[in-house]
Amino acid sequence: MSDEEWYDVVVVGAGVAGALIAKAVSDAKLTALVLEAGPERATSFDGYQRHVRHFYAAAAKNAESAWPPDPHAPQPDTADIRQGSGYFIQRGPDRYGSSYTRARGGSTLHWLGVSLRMLPEDFGIRTRYGVGRDWPIGYDELEPYYRKAEVAMGVSADVADQRYHGLTFGEGYDYPMRRLPLSYSDTKLAEAIAGLTVDVGAGPVPVTVRSYPAARNSTPRPGYRPIGTIDKRPEGGEVEMFVGERCAGNTSCTPICPIQAKYNAGRTLTQADDTYLRLIPQAVVSHIDIDSESGQVSGLTYLRYDDSGFTIHRVRGGAYVLAAHAVENAKLMLLSGLGGQHVGRNLMDHPALYAWGLAPEPIGAFRGPLSTAGIEELRAGAFRSQHAAFRFDVGNDGWRATTGAPDTTVAAAIRQQGLYGPRLRESLAAALSRQVRLSLAVEQLPDPANQVTIDPSQRDPLGIPRPAISYQIDDYTKAGMAAATQVAQAIFQRAGIADCTDHASGTWFPTVTWGDQVFAYHGMGHFAGTHAMGSGPHDSVVDSYQRSWEHRNLYLVGSGSMPTMGTSNPTLTLAALAIRTAEQLIASMSRG
Amino acid sequence: MQSNDSFLALSAALTGFSTLDLLGTGMAQEYQRTLDATLPPGIYRELLETWASAGGGEAATDQIMGDPKLGPVARNLIQLWYCGTWSAMPDDWRSAYGTTPLDMSRVVSPEAFQAGLQWAVAGAHAPASGQQGFAAWALPPEGSS
Ligand SMILES: Cc1cc2nc3c(=O)[nH]c(=O)nc-3n(C[C@H](O)[C@H](O)[C@H](O)COP(=O)(O)OP(=O)(O)OC[C@H]3O[C@@H](n4cnc5c(N)ncnc54)[C@H](O)[C@@H]3O)c2cc1C
Ligand code: SF4
Numbered sequence: 001m002s003d004e005e006w007y008d009v010v011v012v013g014a015g016v017a018g019a020l021i022a023k024a025v026s027d028a029k030l031t032a033l034v035l036e037a038g039p040e041r042a043t044s045f046d047g048y049q050r051h052v053r054h055f056y057a058a059a060a061k062n063a064e065s066a067w068p069p070d071p072h073a074p075q076p077d078t079a080d081i082r083q084g085s086g087y088f089i090q091r092g093p094d095r096y097g098s099s100y101t102r103a104r105g106g107s108t109l110h111w112l113g114v115s116l117r118m119l120p121e122d123f124g125i126r127t128r129y130g131v132g133r134d135w136p137i138g139y140d141e142l143e144p145y146y147r148k149a150e151v152a153m154g155v156s157a158d159v160a161d162q163r164y165h166g167l168t169f170g171e172g173y174d175y176p177m178r179r180l181p182l183s184y185s186d187t188k189l190a191e192a193i194a195g196l197t198v199d200v201g202a203g204p205v206p207v208t209v210r211s212y213p214a215a216r217n218s219t220p221r222p223g224y225r226p227i228g229t230i231d232k233r234p235e236g237g238e239v240e241m242f243v244g245e246r247c248a249g250n251t252s253c254t255p256i257c258p259i260q261a262k263y264n265a266g267r268t269l270t271q272a273d274d275t276y277l278r279l280i281p282q283a284v285v286s287h288i289d290i291d292s293e294s295g296q297v298s299g300l301t302y303l304r305y306d307d308s309g310f311t312i313h314r315v316r317g318g319a320y321v322l323a324a325h326a327v328e329n330a331k332l333m334l335l336s337g338l339g340g341q342h343v344g345r346n347l348m349d350h351p352a353l354y355a356w357g358l359a360p361e362p363i364g365a366f367r368g369p370l371s372t373a374g375i376e377e378l379r380a381g382a383f384r385s386q387h388a389a390f391r392f393d394v395g396n397d398g399w400r401a402t403t404g405a406p407d408t409t410v411a412a413a414i415r416q417q418g419l420y421g422p423r424l425r426e427s428l429a430a431a432l433s434r435q436v437r438l439s440l441a442v443e444q445l446p447d448p449a450n451q452v453t454i455d456p457s458q459r460d461p462l463g464i465p466r467p468a469i470s471y472q473i474d475d476y477t478k479a480g481m482a483a484a485t486q487v488a489q490a491i492f493q494r495a496g497i498a499d500c501t502d503h504a505s506g507t508w509f510p511t512v513t514w515g516d517q518v519f520a521y522h523g524m525g526h527f528a529g530t531h532a533m534g535s536g537p538h539d540s541v542v543d544s545y546q547r548s549w550e551h552r553n554l555y556l557v558g559s560g561s562m563p564t565m566g567t568s569n570p571t572l573t574l575a576a577l578a579i580r581t582a583e584q585l586i587a588s589m590s591r592g
Numbered sequence: 593m594q595s596n597d598s599f600l601a602l603s604a605a606l607t608g609f610s611t612l613d614l615l616g617t618g619m620a621q622e623y624q625r626t627l628d629a630t631l632p633p634g635i636y637r638e639l640l641e642t643w644a645s646a647g648g649g650e651a652a653t654d655q656i657m658g659d660p661k662l663g664p665v666a667r668n669l670i671q672l673w674y675c676g677t678w679s680a681m682p683d684d685w686r687s688a689y690g691t692t693p694l695d696m697s698r699v700v701s702p703e704a705f706q707a708g709l710q711w712a713v714a715g716a717h718a719p720a721s722g723q724q725g726f727a728a729w730a731l732p733p734e735g736s737s
Contacts, residue, residue, distance in 0.1 A: 052720055053702045055719075055720060056699070056702030056703075056705045056706060056718075056720070056721070057699050057701065057702045057705065058699065059677075059697070059698060059699055061719070181726075181727040181729070181730040182730060183729045183730060184729065184730055184731060184732055184733065187730070218726075246726045247726060248723035248724070248725055248726055249723050249724045249725060249726065249727075249728050249729050250719065250720050250721070250723045251716070251717070251719045251720075252719035252720035256720060257720075258720040258721065258723075259723070362715070362732075362733050363733070364715065364716075364729065364731075364732065364733030365714065365716070366711065366714045366715075366716035366717075367715070367716050367717070367724060367728065367729040367733070368724075368728070368729025368730075369729070372729070396729060397719075398714070400719075406675075406708075406710040406711070406714060407675045407677065407710070409710075410671065410674045410675055410710050411671065411675075411679075414667050414670050414671060414674075415667060418657075420605075420606050420607075420608075420653065420657055420666070420667075420670055421605055421606060421607070421608045421650075421653060422608040423608070424607070424608050424670070425607065425608030425609065425713055426608070428674075428710065428713045428714070429713050429714070429715075432710070432713060432714035432715075432716075433714055433715055433716075433733050
């Protein structure tokens with residue numbers, strides 16, 4: 001074919017995993033091509049602002065509301081979960097509640113930015129607690145890459161807060177930026193629960209409110225220059241350099257930070273040298289071609305679309321990196337008949353519950369980043385042989401996620417309480433500022449039955465089969481939900497917070513039952529496990545470098561490679577893994 | 593009284609904010625147009641006239657709020673000011689008083705979302721606009737002890 005080109009490395013997907021690898025490859029003066037399924041609309045300031053306005057005007061302000069998909073590269077939308085409709089074919093028995101974004105920048109365009117490391121014990125829970133699987137590498141091997149990922153993504157935190165559950169940091173290291181200030185409500189809650197201990201089955205544990213590491217710009221430490229708003233145009237950017245170099249408290253990290261103080265993968269791509277890195281947007285990879293003799297990948301087929309239709313192309317390279325995220329990576333392998341029995345299996349998430357209440361006094365809800373602190377003590381402990389570990393996010397956004405406040409609070413005051421005039425204003429002033437929200441994110445173990453498959457009878461507009469998802473939340477996780485609920489109640493009680501948690505009156509979410517308890521859960525967007533790493537082809541798809549056991553010039557990167565997830569949001573870990581992969585890949589190419 | 597003034601005065605009575613505060617949002621004209629275009633013909637005018645002829649004070653406001661025809665309109669007007677959204681009129685109201693193509697639940701405009709009084713009343717700001725500045729979230733909110 002005339003347009004068949006060759007690159008040192010061909011990367012599928014311009015999310016954080018693909019961006020970090022492509023940038024590292026291009027920094028090493030090797031050529032990288034990034035094929036991105038979605039559009040490239042947000043590289044200039046004006047293009048990005050159009051997404052901000054789209055969010056303002058959206059009727060439902062959910063995680064997807066700023067990032068409408070191109071119909072040619074459809075994506076899941078949490079608004080479809082209730083009907084069981086949309087891009088995912090939900091096979092049940094439970095609904096999979098998460099989404100991702102298909103556009104240049106990927107899901108970091110709408111992520112929250114929580115950047116926790118996994119705990120040392122998370123890498124070996126089979127050995128330690130007899131559940132889940134062990135990783136083929138441990139914390140110590142990944143630690144230097146965590147540091148590199150924290151610098152690459154711009155993470156704000158103080159090491160002094162983060163030394164818990166055995167977490168260690170390199171000698172003399174601290175995060176590139178100081179921690180974001182805790183919110184007033186964090187401080188109030190911390191004071192109110194000082195000295196509280198809880199017991200979830202392994203003895204009393206003190207709980208504290210702690211700042212968590214976030215990929216949002218704060219005050220830099222010496223030698224680090226934060227990157228804010230990107231404004232890439234042919235004629236050069238026009239936005240003042242400092243916009244977004246510090247978080248300004250827009251209370252909108254998800255779905256869109258208006259000033260780009262929050263990291264997104266577009267930033268990494270924009271910093272790469274265009275001489276070595278080429279990105280083609282609106283290019284959907286549809287097939288991985290294998291050389292039948294060597295078993296190596298011989299090329300990728302992709303479909304380039306615009307409003308008038310699409311054309312078919314083929315590209316070749318020295319190595320191929322699938323960075324299309326957990327579901328799309330698995331889908332591509334399945335579409336190509338590759339990967340053996342493990343591909344698509346062990347799909348995980350952090351099914352999460354909300355608890356909400358009214359504080360005894362104004363705590364300043366609806367200000368600051370959506371959250372700045374968490375409760376991390378229950379991420380580890382001997383109870384993990386019995387039930388799931390969990391962590392809490394302490395919200396700064398009132399009941400926005402839980403009930404749709406403040407709009408729903410206003411509607412209730414007008415329509416149910418019949419208030420108007422000064423009484424309405426006073427009542428809302430008293431209520432809104434006191435709204436408290438906790439997110440209870442619960443660990444989920446790998447289960448081969450939780451699986452992504454493809455359904456050739458249901459295709460997207462380019463004719464590519466859509467992903468089907470079988471998913472069940474097991475007793476281990478449900479028992480963790482029960483324990484987490486107990487802890488949330490103890491916290492509310494100690495803090496004098498009136499517990500208003502009532503999923504029947506809150507935003508609709510799917511439910512699971514556990515004894516006589518009903519839990520309404522939502523997805524955290526933490527897809528993992530679909531091409532897990534392991535000790536050999538008998539138990540896994542990739543090795544610890546995310547290199548396919550079967551096709552040695554193929555890498556599958558991202559949270560799909562994670563055999564277990566513990567309780568940390570996965571992106572920092574997948575970024576650390578990607579940087580480690582890039583190093584190995586570049587070294588192997590330089591060796592020739 | 594000009595209709596603009598009476599619209600503002602009625603809005604102030606309904607929302608608990610002063611006419612100055614309401615003017616400050618820059619939304620008054622857009623909301624007048626929204627009411628006029630979204631309600632069946634004549635009802636917006638009837639709302640203002642009824643309120644004015646009842647004396648325009650607290651008693652007039654109570655009367656409007658209790659009126660089967662105008663009460664639901666007034667509640668929607670409050671919601672417009674607080675949230676920047678319009679809620680489709682209830683079915684029984686529509687069958688009694690009519691409807692228009694615009695009478696559907698929606699965010700009236702990006703500006704309306706940002707200008708919602710609900711954010712001010714919470715001591716906050718609309719998400720992704722009206723940022724308070726680095727670390728402002730660490731300070732006590734207005735009115736706290
Ligand atoms: C609401 C929400 C909040 C979140 N908050 C956090 C958080 O606070 N902390 C955290 O750690 N994680 C968070 N996450 C998860 C985080 O967003 C993801 O883990 C991360 O963005 C995944 O990065 P990735 O590069 O692997 O994939 P993605 O960012 O999804 O990028 C994959 C890219 O591949 C492209 N692609 C897909 N298919 C093809 C194809 N066939 N051909 C070419 N290109 C293709 C896509 O268009 C996309 O651009 C959140 C997720 C959600 C939904
Ligand atoms: S709080 Fe606002 S400015 Fe800060 S990161 Fe989140 S959206 Fe951006």
